[in-house]
Amino acid sequence: METSSKPRLWTPAFLNVSIANFLMACSFNLLMPSIPLYITEQLGVPQTKTGIVLASYAIAILLIRPFSGYIVDTHSRKKVMFLSFVCYVMIFFGYFWASTILIFVIVRFLHGITWGLGTVSSSTLAIDVSPTERRAEAIGFYGTFTNVAMAIAPFIAIHIYHTYSFQTLLWCAIGMGILGIIATSLIKAPERPSVEAEKISFDRFFLIPAWPIFLNQLLPCFAWGTIGPFVAQYGKEISISNPGIFFLFWAGGIILSRIFAGRLVDKGHIHIVNLSAMFIAGLAFLAFATIHNIVAFCVSGLFIGVGFGMMFPALQTLYINMGENNQRGTANSTYLVGFDLGLALGMLVGGYVSGSYSFEDLFLVSSFLCFLSIILYFSVSRRVFNKKRVR
Secondary structure: OOOOOOOOOOOHHHHHHHHHHHHHHHHHHHHOHHHHHHHHHHOOOOOOHHHHHHHHHHHHHHHHHHHHHHHHHHHHHHHHHHHHHHHHHHHHHHHHOOOHHHHHHHHHHHHHHHHHHHHHHHHHHHHOOOOHHHHHOOOHHHHHHHHHHHHHHHHHHHHHHHHHHHHHHHHHHHHHHHHHHHHHHHHOOOOOOOOOOOOOOOOHHOHHHHHHHHHHHHHHHHHHHHHHHHHHHHHHOOOOOOHHHHHHHHHHHHHHOOOOOHHHOOOOOHHHHHHHHHHHHHHHHHHHOOOOHHHHHHHHHHHHHHHHHHHHHHHHHHHOOOOOOOHHHHHHHHHHHHHHHHHHHHHHHHHHHHHHHHHHHHHHHHHHHHHHHHHHHHHHHHHHHHHOOOO
């Protein structure tokens, strides 16, 4: 419930941006657990090579993110968001003809380009329509829509894939995408006219003062990249009847974290939130890799959700508070490049490790990287932020 002492957060504009991104994220994440199942079961792709297909979209996102920030900072953010999401939905039809690995990789790559541009514009627009005094809280709730989609959609996807078909999943994704386009068209935000192009320089594509934080961010994001593609296969291997239940507990953890994490960041406790989140995620991954029963499977999912649900909005706030107002898109894209690069590495390396060694080894590596990120954050990232923040 909003109080009179705070500016209003849940405006129609903020709600529509969040709903649009939720629907797009749902459509995208319907394919995350189903593609590895489909290409291994139907196309006969070895497990060690699944990471190539899975990471192709993340690599595309990685390539487009820096340019996305520049585009978003120099053009109407709503128009960029709308056009990129329209193209994004159209590319879904390419999966119907993806009968070989090469075609799958190409379609995923094109999907990554449009998804990368759309998410930078939508997240920046969400910040534009939220009050400055509640920025971290707004980032947290906006991220909750996205993360819950990443949790709920795989659970639904596994059921649809096994009960119906991969093609049915595609039609569901297209339907959600169309609803997302409609929600995007309903966003009412102050029109931000295009501005004259500035001289091209590296700092228009990457928030240079934040590069140590960027490197630190790669470690937990690698761990995040091992969740969506490999949890369903891991659950099947350790005899969990419906591995999709992990994603429901994961979503619950994300929602739970957003009740308190954003407010703690807005009150100045950003370092405590980040350090605690990394520790929780590391411990949860350790339990997930070593304890094989339904209770540990679900509880680990819950606390992995809590850890990352706390961490990602706090990390994004670091970037936002280190950039000037006219670098808001650049700050967002830098954060998202770190997210996507870590995600791509998690998928690429994860496919190899799970195929050559085991899923347990993969999640132990994820646990180790989360704990290592604590050391780097406390010794480097914390000091860099305190020295170079502009707000």
